[in-house]
Amino acid sequence: MTERLTDIGPPHYEKFLPPVVKENYGKWKYHEILKPGVMVHVSESGAKLFTVRMASPRLLATDTIRWIADLAEKYCGGYLRWTSRNNVEFLLTDESNIDPLIGEIKKNGFIIGGMGNSISNIVHTQGWVHCHSSATDASGIVKAVMDDLSQHFENMDLPGKLRIALACCLNMCGAVHCSDIAILGTHQRPPRIEHDTLDKFCEIPNVVSACPTAAIRPATVDGKPSVEVLEENCMYCGNCYTVCPSMPLNNAETDGISIWVGGKVSDARSIPKFSKLAIPFIPNNPPRWPEVVEAVHNIVDVWAKNAKKYERMGDWIERIGWPEFFRLTGIEFTKYHIDDFKHAGLSFKRTAQMRHLPEE
Amino acid sequence: MADEKATPLLDELEKGPYPSFVREIKLAAKNNKMAAGVLHQLEKSYRDKIGYWKHGGIVGVMGYGGGVIGRYSALPDDFPEVAHFHTLRVNQPAGWFYTADVLRKICDMWDKHGSGLTNMHGSTGDMVLLGTRTEELESVFGELTKMGFDLGGSGSDVRTPSCCVGPARCEWACFDTLKTCYEITQHYQDELHRPAFPYKYKFKFAGCANDCVAAIARSDMSFIGTWKDDIQQDDEEIKNYAKAGLDIQSDVVENCPGKCMTWDPDNMKLTIDNSYCLKCMHCINVLPKALRPGKQRGVTILLGAKAPIVEGALLSSVLIPFYDIDNEGLDDLFELVEDGIWDVWTENGKNRERVGEFIQRVGMGNFLESIGLEPDPHMISHPRDNPYIFFDQEDEEEEA
Numbered sequence: 001m002t003e004r005l006t007d008i009g010p011p012h013y014e015k016f017l018p019p020v021v022k023e024n025y026g027k028w029k030y031h032e033i034l035k036p037g038v039m040v041h042v043s044e045s046g047a048k049l050f051t052v053r054m055a056s057p058r059l060l061a062t063d064t065i066r067w068i069a070d071l072a073e074k075y076c077g078g079y080l081r082w083t084s085r086n087n088v089e090f091l092l093t094d095e096s097n098i099d100p101l102i103g104e105i106k107k108n109g110f111i112i113g114g115m116g117n118s119i120s121n122i123v124h125t126q127g128w129v130h131c132h133s134s135a136t137d138a139s140g141i142v143k144a145v146m147d148d149l150s151q152h153f154e155n156m157d158l159p160g161k162l163r164i165a166l167a168c169c170l171n172m173c174g175a176v177h178c179s180d181i182a183i184l185g186t187h188q189r190p191p192r193i194e195h196d197t198l199d200k201f202c203e204i205p206n207v208v209s210a211c212p213t214a215a216i217r218p219a220t221v222d223g224k225p226s227v228e229v230l231e232e233n234c235m236y237c238g239n240c241y242t243v244c245p246s247m248p249l250n251n252a253e254t255d256g257i258s259i260w261v262g263g264k265v266s267d268a269r270s271i272p273k274f275s276k277l278a279i280p281f282i283p284n285n286p287p288r289w290p291e292v293v294e295a296v297h298n299i300v301d302v303w304a305k306n307a308k309k310y311e312r313m314g315d316w317i318e319r320i321g322w323p324e325f326f327r328l329t330g331i332e333f334t335k336y337h338i339d340d341f342k343h344a345g346l347s348f349k350r351t352a353q354m355r356h357l358p359e360e
Numbered sequence: 361m362a363d364e365k366a367t368p369l370l371d372e373l374e375k376g377p378y379p380s381f382v383r384e385i386k387l388a389a390k391n392n393k394m395a396a397g398v399l400h401q402l403e404k405s406y407r408d409k410i411g412y413w414k415h416g417g418i419v420g421v422m423g424y425g426g427g428v429i430g431r432y433s434a435l436p437d438d439f440p441e442v443a444h445f446h447t448l449r450v451n452q453p454a455g456w457f458y459t460a461d462v463l464r465k466i467c468d469m470w471d472k473h474g475s476g477l478t479n480m481h482g483s484t485g486d487m488v489l490l491g492t493r494t495e496e497l498e499s500v501f502g503e504l505t506k507m508g509f510d511l512g513g514s515g516s517d518v519r520t521p522s523c524c525v526g527p528a529r530c531e532w533a534c535f536d537t538l539k540t541c542y543e544i545t546q547h548y549q550d551e552l553h554r555p556a557f558p559y560k561y562k563f564k565f566a567g568c569a570n571d572c573v574a575a576i577a578r579s580d581m582s583f584i585g586t587w588k589d590d591i592q593q594d595d596e597e598i599k600n601y602a603k604a605g606l607d608i609q610s611d612v613v614e615n616c617p618g619k620c621m622t623w624d625p626d627n628m629k630l631t632i633d634n635s636y637c638l639k640c641m642h643c644i645n646v647l648p649k650a651l652r653p654g655k656q657r658g659v660t661i662l663l664g665a666k667a668p669i670v671e672g673a674l675l676s677s678v679l680i681p682f683y684d685i686d687n688e689g690l691d692d693l694f695e696l697v698e699d700g701i702w703d704v705w706t707e708n709g710k711n712r713e714r715v716g717e718f719i720q721r722v723g724m725g726n727f728l729e730s731i732g733l734e735p736d737p738h739m740i741s742h743p744r745d746n747p748y749i750f751f752d753q754e755d756e757e758e759e760a
Binding site for chain 2: 004005006007008009010011012013015016017021025026028029030031032041049051055056057058059060061062063064065066068069070072073078079080081082083084086088091109110111123125126127128129130131132133134137139140142143144146147150153167170171172173174175177178206209210212237238239241242243245248250251252253255263265266267268269270271272274284286287288309310341342
C-alpha cells in the first residue's frame with residue numbers, strides 16, 4: 001500500500017503559469033482593453049499577453065470544463081485561469097488566435113465581456129442546488145437577471161463598474177454586503193421548533209447563546225428539554241438553525257428576496273462601503289423571478305441614466321441623496337428601511353442639510 | 361399523469377443569452393445518476409418554492425476536520441441518487457491558474473467518484489466538487505493528493521486563502537500576492553485541516569486597493585497592496601491621453617479623493633502633490649499607460665471583515681498601516697498571528713465569534729495591548745467622541 005499523503009497543500013502555482021507569465025512575472029508595464037472582453041498586458045520587455053474573458057454560470061459540468069481545456073490547448077498553449085468572479089480567462093500570446101477563439105466560444109452558447117465599465121459575473125451561492133438554509137435559489141435568479149443584463153456584460157456601456165452579488169440567505173456565503181446591487185434570500189418567519197428531536201440533536205446552551213437578540217430561552221415541552229423563541233425578538237437570521245438542525249426556518253410561503261444597493265469593496269475614489277436596503281421583500285417566483293429581474297433592471301437603468309462617468313452606484317446615491325434615489329426609482333420607502341439593530345442611530349440623518357422638491 | 365422525469369420549470373432557464381446552469385446539470389446527468397438526481401430534486405424545489413437539503417452531518421476524510429461539507433437529501437426515498445450529496449472543497453492553485461492537462465485529470469476523477477458537477481469556484485476560492493457519497497470520500501482524497509491537490513477549509517478553521525492575479529499578470533500588484541498566499545497556505549496546513557478556533561479565519565491578498573478579491577469585505581485578515589513614495593508618472597503618455605480626447609480635469613483630477621492633483625490644460629501638465637495621495641488607484645486606473653504605483657511598495661494589513669452572522673457585518677480595519685512584505689518576509693507576521701491574534705482570540709473568543717466581533721466586544725485598545733501592537737492614528741477614522749473612557753486603574757495608582 002502506498003503512503004497516504006496529507007497536509008500537502010495546494011500545488012505550487014508556478015506549475016500552471018504560461019511561459020509568457022513566468023518570463024514577465026512582476027514586469028508588466030501597462031494594459032489596455034482592446035474591445036469588450038479582450039485586453040492586452042504589455043511587459044517592460046515588450047512581450048504581450050492577451051486575455052479573453054468568458055462568462056460562466058459557475059456551476060459547470062466536467063464536460064464543459066473539458067471543452068474549456070480543449071480551447072486552452074488549441075489557442076493558449078494549454079493555459080488558462082479563472083477570475084474571482086467566476087469568469088474564465090483564456091491567456092493568449094498569438095493575437096491572431098483571439099477571433100477564432102471567440103468564435104468557438106460563442107458557437108457553444110457562451111459570451112465574452114465583463115471588462116471595464118460593464119457588469120461582471122454575479123457571484124452567488126448554492127441555493128436550492130445544494131444548501132440547507134437557503135431562502136431562495138441562487139443559480140436561477142442569477143441566470144434570469146443576467147439574461148436581462150447580458151448586453152451590459154458584452155458592452156462597456158455603463159457609467160462605471162457594476163458588481164451584483166447574490167446570497168441565498170443572510171449567512172452570506174457570498175458575502176454580498178459590499179456590492180453595487182446585492183440580491184439576498186430573506187426569511188420572514190421565526191424558526192419552527194421540532195421539540196421531539198431538539199434535545200437529541202442540539203446542545204441547548206449553544207442554541208441559547210447563538211441568538212444575537214437573546215430571543216431563545218431553555219424550556220421544557222411535553223416533559224422534554226427544549227427551547228422557546230420570543231418571536232417578537234427574532235429577526236430570522238438562522239444562526240440558531242446553523243447550530244441546531246431542529247430549528248428550521250425555510251418556509252415556502254414566506255421566503256423570498258430583499259435587494260440592497262450602493263456597496264463597493266474597491267478604494268478607488270471613495271472608500272469601501274456596505275450595501276443598503278432598497279427593497280425589503282419580493283416573494284419567490286420561480287423559475288424566472290420576473291419581479292426581481294424587473295427591480296434590478298430598473299435600478300440599473302436609473303443609475304446608468306443619471307450617474308456621472310466612473311460613478312459607482314453608492315457614490316451616485318450619496319451625491320443625489322437617498323430621497324432622490326427613492327423618487328427616481330419609484331421604490332417605496334418604508335419603516336423597514338430604518339435600521340433598528342446595533343448602532344442604528346448612526347444611520348439617522350443628524351443635520352438639516354437636505355434637498356426639498358417644491359412640489360411636495 | 362405527469363412525466364416524473366420532465367423538468368418544465370428548469371427548462372425555462374435553458375433559454376436566454378447567458379450561459380445556463382441547467383444545461384450544465386443536464387449535461388452531467390446524461391452519464392451520471394447523481395447529477396440526474398439533483399436535476400429532479402431541483403425541479404421539485406422550483407415547483408414547491410423550497411429547498412430539500414438536510415442540515416449537514418459530520419463527514420470527512422481521515423485525520424481532517426474540514427474540507428468536506430456533509431449534505432443529505434431531505435427526500436431520499438424520492439431521490440435516492442442524492443441521498444448523500446457531500447461537497448469537497450479543493451484548495452485552488454494561487455491565482456486560479458490551471459493547465460488543460462490537470463483540469464482533465466480532475467474531471468476524469470470526478471466523473472468516476474462523484475456527480476460530475478463542480479463550482480469553479482466556491483465563494484472563498486476553492487474548487488468545489490459538488491456531490492458524492494460518504495464511501496467515495498477517501499478515494500477522491502487519495503486521487504487528489506496523488507495529483508498534488510489537497511482539501512481546503514471548512515468550519516472553525518483557517519479557510520482556504522485566496523489572492524488576486526497579482527504580479528503574474530497585473531502591473532498594479534504592489535506585492536507578490538501569489539507567493540504570499542501560497543506560503544501562508546502551506547504554513548497553516550494544520551490550522552486549515554483541523555478546526556480549533558472559535559470560528560472561521562479567512563486570509564485574502566489583494567495586490568492593490570482595487571481589491572479584486574474583496575479582501576477588505578470578506579477576510580478576517582486582509583492584505584492590500586500599497587506604496588509609500590511618489591506615483592510613477594510619464595508626462596508624454598499623459599499628453600497622449602489628453603490629445604486622444606480624455607478629459608483629464610473631470611475624469612481624473614475631480615475624482616481624486618486626496619484632492620492632490622492639478623491639471624494645466626495649456627501645457628498639458630498634470631501635477632501631483634504625492635504627500636497627499638491616498639493610494640486609491642483611481643488616476644492609475646484611468647491612465648494605465650501614464651501612471652503607475654510608486655516603487656517603495658508593500659501592504660496594508662487590516663483585520664476583522666465578516667458577513668452578518670452573528671452580530672452584524674463588518675469591514676476590516678487597519679492593523680498594520682504599512683509592511684514591506686516582499687523584503688521583510690513572513691516570519692514576523694506568523695509570530696503576530698500565532699502568538700498574538702490567535703492566542704488571544706482562541707483563549708477569549710466565544711463560540712462562533714469572528715475576530716472582528718471579538719475586537720468590538722473587548723475594545724480595539726485592549727486588543728492591541730494584548731497582542732503587543734502600539735496604537736496608531738492610521739487605525740481610526742476619528743478618535744472617540746464619547747467620554748466613557750476606561751482608564752487603567754493600576755497606572756493611576758502608580759502615578760498617585
